[in-house]
Amino acid sequence: xxxxxxxxxxxxxxxxxxxxxxxxxxxxxxxxxxxxxxxxxxxxxxxxxxxxxxxxxxxxxxxxxxxxxxxxxxxxxxxxxxxxxxxxxxxxxxxxxxxxxxxxxxxxxxxxxxxxxxxxxxxxxxxxxxxxxxxxxxxxxxxxxxxxxxxxxxxxxxxxxxxxxxxxxxxxxxxxxxxxxxxxxxxxxxxxxxxxxxxxxxxxxxxxxxxxxxxxxxxxxxxxxxxxxxxxxxxxxxxxxxxxxxxxxxxxxxxxxxxxxxxxxxxxxxxxxxxxxxxxxxxxxxxxxxxxxxxxxxxxxxxxxxxxxxxxxxxxxxxxxxxxxxxxxxxxxxxxxxxxxxxxxxxxxxxxxxxxxxxxxxxxxxxxxxxxxxxxxxxxxxxxxx
Amino acid sequence: xxxxxxxxxxxxxxxxxxxxxxxxxxxxxxxxxxxxxxxxxxxxxxxxxxxxxxxxxxxxxxxxxxxxxxxxxxxxxxxxxxxxxxxxxxxxxxxxxxxxxxxxxxxxxxxxxxxxxxxxxxxxxxxxxxxxxxxxxxxxxxxxxxxxxxxxxxxxxxxxxxxxxxxxxxxxxxxxxxxxxxxxxxxxxxxxxxxxxxxxxxxxxxxxxxxxxxxxxxxxxxxxxxxxxxxxxxxxxxxxxxxxxxxxxxxxxxxxxxxxxxxxxxxxxxxxxxxxxxxxxxxxxxxxxxxxxxxxxxxxxxxxxxxxxxxxxxxxxxxxxxxxxxxxxxxxxxxxxxxxxxxxxxxxxxxxxxxxxxxxxxxxxxxxxxxxxxxxxxxxxxxxxx
DNA sequence: TTGAAAGCGCTAACAG
DNA sequence: CTGTTAGCGCTTTCAA
Numbered sequence: 001x002x003x004x005x006x007x008x009x010x011x012x013x014x015x016x017x018x019x020x021x022x023x024x025x026x027x028x029x030x031x032x033x034x035x036x037x038x039x040x041x042x043x044x045x046x047x048x049x050x051x052x053x054x055x056x057x058x059x060x061x062x063x064x065x066x067x068x069x070x071x072x073x074x075x076x077x078x079x080x081x082x083x084x085x086x087x088x089x090x091x092x093x094x095x096x097x098x099x100x101x102x103x104x105x106x107x108x109x110x111x112x113x114x115x116x117x118x119x120x121x122x123x124x125x126x127x128x129x130x131x132x133x134x135x136x137x138x139x140x141x142x143x144x145x146x147x148x149x150x151x152x153x154x155x156x157x158x159x160x161x162x163x164x165x166x167x168x169x170x171x172x173x174x175x176x177x178x179x180x181x182x183x184x185x186x187x188x189x190x191x192x193x194x195x196x197x198x199x200x201x202x203x204x205x206x207x208x209x210x211x212x213x214x215x216x217x218x219x220x221x222x223x224x225x226x227x228x229x230x231x232x233x234x235x236x237x238x239x240x241x242x243x244x245x246x247x248x249x250x251x252x253x254x255x256x257x258x259x260x261x262x263x264x265x266x267x268x269x270x271x272x273x274x275x276x277x278x279x280x281x282x283x284x285x286x287x288x289x290x291x292x293x294x295x296x297x298x299x300x301x302x303x304x305x306x307x308x309x310x311x312x313x314x315x316x317x318x319x320x321x322x323x324x325x326x327x328x329x330x331x332x333x334x335x336x337x338x339x340x341x342x343x344x345x346x347x348x349x350x351x352x353x354x355x356x357x358x359x360x361x362x363x364x365x366x367x368x369x370x371x372x373x374x375x376x377x378x379x380x381x382x383x384x385x386x
Numbered sequence: 387x388x389x390x391x392x393x394x395x396x397x398x399x400x401x402x403x404x405x406x407x408x409x410x411x412x413x414x415x416x417x418x419x420x421x422x423x424x425x426x427x428x429x430x431x432x433x434x435x436x437x438x439x440x441x442x443x444x445x446x447x448x449x450x451x452x453x454x455x456x457x458x459x460x461x462x463x464x465x466x467x468x469x470x471x472x473x474x475x476x477x478x479x480x481x482x483x484x485x486x487x488x489x490x491x492x493x494x495x496x497x498x499x500x501x502x503x504x505x506x507x508x509x510x511x512x513x514x515x516x517x518x519x520x521x522x523x524x525x526x527x528x529x530x531x532x533x534x535x536x537x538x539x540x541x542x543x544x545x546x547x548x549x550x551x552x553x554x555x556x557x558x559x560x561x562x563x564x565x566x567x568x569x570x571x572x573x574x575x576x577x578x579x580x581x582x583x584x585x586x587x588x589x590x591x592x593x594x595x596x597x598x599x600x601x602x603x604x605x606x607x608x609x610x611x612x613x614x615x616x617x618x619x620x621x622x623x624x625x626x627x628x629x630x631x632x633x634x635x636x637x638x639x640x641x642x643x644x645x646x647x648x649x650x651x652x653x654x655x656x657x658x659x660x661x662x663x664x665x666x667x668x669x670x671x672x673x674x675x676x677x678x679x680x681x682x683x684x685x686x687x688x689x690x691x692x693x694x695x696x697x698x699x700x701x702x703x704x705x706x707x708x709x710x711x712x713x714x715x716x717x718x719x720x721x722x723x724x725x726x727x728x729x730x731x732x733x734x735x736x737x738x739x740x741x742x743x744x745x746x747x748x749x750x751x752x753x754x755x756x757x758x759x760x761x762x763x764x765x766x767x768x769x770x771x772x
Numbered sequence: 773t774t775g776a777a778a779g780c781g782c783t784a785a786c787a788g
Numbered sequence: 789c790t791g792t793t794a795g796c797g798c799t800t801t802c803a804a
Contacts, residue, residue, distance in 0.1 A: 029554060031797055042775040047799060056773065074552050079474060079531045080797035082465045083780050089529045090513060099506045103489075103499040113489040119516055120485045123523075125530060126514040127476060130506040137509075143475045144511060145465045145531050166460050168415060417781060428791040433783060442789060466781035469796050 030073040039067050050076055082145060090125035091115075091349060092146035094164055096154040097267075099130050105267065105295065106323040108152065110338030111174065115150060117339075118346025131160050138163040148349045150174065155218065156234045172348045174341055176236045186344045186361040190240035190320075191247075193334040193365035197318055198248025198290070200332070200367060204375045206288040206316060207254055210279045211245065211261040212272060212300060213238055213292040223278065225263040241292045241320060260286075264296065272299020273306075280307075287316060287376035294319035294326035294333055301329060301372065312374030322368060332373035335366045416459040425453050436462055468531060476511035477501075477735060478532035480550055482540040483653075485516050491653065491681065492709040494538070496724030497560065501536060503725075504732025517546050524549040534735045536560065541604065542620045558734045560727055562622045572730045572747040576626035576706075577633075579720040579751035583704055584634025584676070586718070586753060590761045592674040592702060593640055596665040597631065597647040598658060598686060599678040600624055609664065611649040627678045627706060646672075650682065658685020659692075673702060673762035680705035680712035680719055687715060687758065698760030708754060718759035721752045 036043045041064070048055040049064040056064075068075070082088045093115065095102050102108045119126045124147075130140050141163040148170040154161050156177040164171055165180070173185045201209065216225055216233040233239045246256045262279045264271040275296060276289055280303075291297035297319030301311060309315045319326050322335025344361050351357055422429045427450070434441040435450040442450075454461070468474045479501065481488050488494045505512045510533075516526050527549040534556040540547045542563040550557055551566070559571045587595065602611055602619040619625045632642045648665045650657040661682060662675055666689075677683035683705030687697060695701045705712050708721025730747050737743055 032799095033797070043798080044775060044800080045773085048774090051799080060773085074554050075528050076799090077469075077797050078529050079465060079468045080780090081529075081799075082531060083463075083469050083782090083797080084799045086780075088465060088531060089526075090531070092511075099502040099512070100499045103495045103502060109489045109495065113486045116485040116489060116514065116516075119514075120518070123516055123518075123526060125478075125516055125526065126485070128502065128505075128512040128514070130502075130509055130511055132506070132509070140475075140509060140511065142461050143464050143467075145468055145474060145476075168460050418783095419781070429782080430784085430791060431789090434790090437783080446789085462783090463781055466796090467783075469781080469798085470783045472796075 030068075030071045032073075032076060035064070035068060035071060035073050038071065039064060047076065079145070088145040088147050089123070090127045090146045091119055091346070092127045092129050092141075092144045092149045092164075094129050094141070094149055094151045094154065094160055095131065096152070096158060098132075099128055102128070102152075106325055107293070107295075107321045107338055110323065111152060111342040111345075114339035114342025114344075115346045116342070118343045118350060122346070122350040124350060129160070136160075141167070148172070150345050150349060152345075153237065156236070157218070170349060172345050174345045178236045184348045184359045184361075186341055186348060186363065187237075188336045188341070188363050188365050190237050190365075191244040193336070193367075194241040194244030194292075194320065195248045196365075196367045197320070197332075197334050198245050199251070200369060201288050201290065201316060201318060201373060202248060202252045202254075204288075204316065204373060206376050207252065208283075208286050209249070209254070209259060209288040209290055210283055210286040211242070211259060211290050211292070212275045212279060212296045213242060213261055213263055214267055214296065215265050216263050220265045221263055222265050223262065224282070225261045227257065229263070230261065238292055245290060267293065267295055269295055269299040269302060272296035273303045274299075276300035276303035288373075289315065289317045291317070291319050294321040294323045294331060297331055297333065297372075298325060298329060301331070311372050313377055316373045316376060318373055322366070327368070327370075330371035331368075332370040333368050335368045337363050416454075416457045418459075418462060421450070421454060421457060421459050424457065425450060433462065465531070474531040474533050475509070476513045476532045477505055477732070478513045478515050478527075478530045478535045478550075480515050480527070480535055480537045480540065480546055481517065482538070482544060484518075485514055488514070488538075492711055493679070493681075493707045493724055496709065497538060497728040497731075500725035500728025500730075501732045502728070504729045504736060508732070508736040510736060515546070522546075527553070534558070536731050536735060538731075539623065542622070543604070556735060558731050560731045564622045570734045570745045570747075572727055572734060572749065573623075574722045574727070574749050574751050576623050576751075577630040579722065579753075580627040580630030580678075580706065581634045582751075582753045583706070583718075583720050584631050585637070586755060587674050587676065587702060587704060587759060588634060588638045588640075590674075590702065590759060592762050593638065594669075594672050595635070595640070595645060595674040595676055596669055596672040597628070597645060597676050597678070598661045598665060598682045599628060599647055599649055600653055600682065601651050602649050606651045607649055608651050609648065610668075611647045613643065615649070616647065624678055631676060653679065653681055655681055655685040655688060658682035659689045660685075662686035662689035674759075675701060675703045677703070677705050680707040680709045680717060683717055683719065683758075684712060684715060687717070697758050699763060702759045702762065704759055708752070713754070713756075716757035717754075718756040719754050721754050723749050 032046050033043055036046045045056055046064055049061045053061060102112060116126055127144055127146050129144055136159045138159055141160050149164045151161055151164060151173045153175040171183045173183050175187045216229055216235055216238055260283050262275045264275045272295060280286060289300050291300055297317055300317045304311050304315050311317055319331045319333035322333055326333050340363055418432050419429055422432045431442055432450055435447045439447060488498060502512055513530055513532050515530055522545045524545055527546050535550045537547055537550060537559045539561040557569045559569055561573045602615055602621055602624055646665060646669050648661045650661045658681060666672060675686050677686055683703055686703045690697050690701050697703055705717045705719035708719055712719050726749055
């Protein structure tokens with residue numbers, strides 16, 4: 001019969017049910033030293049019983065382990081061991097957004113999966129550093145017991161990132177910031193990726209395009225990004241994608257100054273949706289909406305659906321990233337190897353010994369032509385009307 | 387102009403570009419003691435400069451911090467501090483699957499998001515423990531410098547879990563295992579949830595149902611689960627869901643022994659797809675496929691689509707969990723508050739001081755009737771034919 | 773094989 | 789406001 005109650009081995013019960021925060025931690029029932037004293041052997045011997053089984057006789061080792069069980073000694077304290085050995089056995093991960101965001105954004109999720117894979121393989125833990133976007137409180141970075149950091153796509157002047165740099169441990173950056181000396185980096189050529197996408201769009205005849213982009217700099221800004229804001233952007237990835245777009249448009253004679261760029265602070269489908277509304281509200285003549293991320297593009301798609309605009313017949317919409325959702329939706333986008341980025345970031349940090357490995361890894365992107373881009377009928381009308 | 391190269395403040399450069407694993411860590415350039423010596427003050431004073439700014443004069447503190455910058459002292463070593471204060475400032479998370487799985491399974495992702503939220507709010511890090519499903523290597527659990535553990539849905543006899551119980555820190559379990567004394571738990575009433583779903587299905591007239599379920603016990607098993615295996619199941623969640631189903635079927639006189647249960651080791655859409663194939667291949671007369679997870683149900687749905695079976699007209703398919711994908715697909719399922727479970731797990735562990743809070747939290751579930759369940763035409767045919 | 777000695781780097785009484 | 793004293797629990801030469 002199926003039943004849900006379980007009899008659990010009594011000797012394995014955790015007797016430490018108290019809450020952990022605020023209060024000092026439960027005192028360890030026994031230490032390596034007390035065990036050694038009890039047994040009348042040296043601390044070295046007990047330590048060896050755990051860390052170097054070959055350094056003592058099997059019977060003695062058994063005696064030690066038996067006494068440990070009897071006295072409730074849980075094995076060497078990991079923190080004390082870390083202090084002594086100077087390794088924590090974990091990699092710290094710094095994200096620009098609130099921690100929980102990492103599990104909502106599919107691009108971040110892909111990256112994390114790859115990073116977790118690399119950590120797993122190296123037997124390293126992955127410590128997610130809690131950053132409070134509200135308070136610029138950097139203590140979490142100082143507090144992290146890790147052997148190195150992976151920094152995922154943060155602003156150049158992010159205070160947490162600066163705090164990471166002060167820690168005497170190796171650091172690997174994914175995507176941004178760029179050009180930090182002594183710090184390895186993995187990313188893609190965002191500019192080239194966007195350039196090829198732009199050529200695809202202009203090749204379909206589009207000339208009146210509008211842009212939806214992610215956060216460009218510090219502070220909560222939503223709406224039209226003027227030239228000033230574009231130039232001062234502190235997110236290199238957005239900067240590069242926009243630069244690729246600008247170059248691609250320049251090739252067909254479209255003046256960048258005439259291209260409306262709508263910025264969104266939040267990165268969500270809703271933001272894309274209302275961003276598209278703002279964009280097309282201000283410039284109804286636009287025939288193509290270029291988004292600097294798939295999530296925003298998915299939102300634009302939703303907006304189009306709500307307004308009864310046919311995609312791509314009435315409106316071309318493109319994204320960037322190549323997340324699974326976008327692929328399912330048939331979005332025209334630039335795919336980047338998200339999982340691979342995470343894995344490479346981990347390997348860059350964890351790779352043993354090899355001093356000659358590359359310090360900058362540039363992964364390839366791929367233009368994915370879906371069903372959301374097509375020749376603009378409006379454009380044709382425009383020409384024929386002339 | 388947009389550009390991607392960045393000039394980075396020279397004094398912030400990380401000079402520790404070496405790989406971290408295998409090699410001993412880079413030696414800290416300075417310590418609290420050396421700083422104190424250099425300044426001619428006591429170590430306490432330096433410590434206070436960082437941890438208790440109100441315990442020393444502002445000018446002296448400034449002098450200390452200035453000297454720290456000059457000597458490249460990165461601030462108190464987090465590991466040494468942890469050893470001294472007996473708190474690591476992090477929560478360990480143990481998952482039954484490979485770490486990277488957590489980022490692929492939407493149910494796990496929802497849970498993680500909630501847990502991350504709670505950690506973030508408490509300023510605690512979240513350490514993902516790397517478990518090698520291959521080797522039963524428990525060292526990662528021993529090595530984790532954490533103040534407590536959250537265990538997410540593991541088998542009752544999982545060796546990693548047993549190792550967690552040996553650690554002298556508080557532990558909270560989500561979902562399973564059940565009934566571990568001294569360990570708090572958060573979960574839902576899986577049995578009741580499945581019972582109400584079953585009543586919905588039988589209410590639609592279905593009598594010949596088949597089941598697709600997740601891993602039931604140790605070892606890689608794929609295929610029909612016999613009574614023996616069902617009874618020995620070491621995953622209480624699966625056990626409970628099946629028990630609810632059995633009870634619901636019993637209410638309308640369906641004998642549980644006649645109900646085929648197909649088990650899948652992997653939890654993926656593909657597994658659901660080929661599981662459904664196996665189920666219907668063996669029992670083509672089935673009118674409803676009950677899955678114990680949405681992911682499996684999504685796979686069954688795909689199978690039905692491939693085979694040209696109309697859902698729900700030819701086949702009723704149901705899930706369990708209420709993940710976003712399932713909701714989008716209109717799946718009939720039981721929704722459980724995934725994010726909330728994560729948050730409660732975190733709060734159970736981190737809640738300060740309150741010794742009277744509940745130790746077992748049971749969250750509500752909700753039957754979600756979608757478009758994948760309906761009256762069985764086959765069943766009607768069956769009756770009319772008699 | 774085993775043990776003695778020497779810290780890893782820091783914080784927390786407590787006394788001045 | 790500052791310093792002295794005492795470890796936190798462990799690993800690791802080195803010598804016996």
